[in-house]
Amino acid sequence: MLYFGIGIVALLIFLGLWIILFYNKMIGNKAKVDNSWGQINVQLKMRADLIPNLLETVSAYASHEQVTLNQVTQARNMYLNAQTQDDVIKSSDMMTGMLGRLFAVSEQYPDLKANQGFLDLQNQLRELEQKIAMYRQFYNDSVLKYNQFIITIPNNIFAAIFGATEFSFFQIDSSEQSAPTVSFRR
Secondary structure (H helix, E strand, O other), X not given: OHHHHHHHHHHHHHHHHHHHHHHHHHHHHHHXXXXXXXXXXXXXXXXXXXXXXXXXXXXXXXXOOHHHHHHHHHHHHHHHOOOOHHHHHHHHHHHHHHHHHHHHHXXXXXXXXXXHHHHHHHHHHHHHHHHHHHHHHXXXXXXXXXXXXXXOOOHHHHHHHOOOOOOOOOOOOHHHOOOOOXXXXX
């Protein structure tokens, strides 16, 4: 009977330690997801801050392209007003699409394409887009690691007890999967 009691105590201690290790690893993985999401948000905010300067430069040359300029502004505002992660992802996709259209419009204006301020803004935006793509990859890698951790057996049992849920991947919109069509016909 004594050995049985010692065995039960040892089992409870082992289970307690395992739960503590599980919880700490789960929280560590979640922190990596949160950190990588924060990095994406920083880059998206920088892109949103760059857009007014870009719009001002383009509008000086292409004021009659008001529809495109308004759509880019709407996409930026949608990002700035986003409340959830899904809203940020949708607005980011919309902003990316609208910026592609804006640059397609800029192709119609040789003076604009030669403007040093526009070229600087375009290069800054290109660098930001590369950083966003890199941080998206890092975020998705972190989400994959976290999701795999909480859905495997027996972790899924304890993840459910602690209320852990899977995160969504930051995927590109289906409209971004194909190259934009550029037309110079009026």
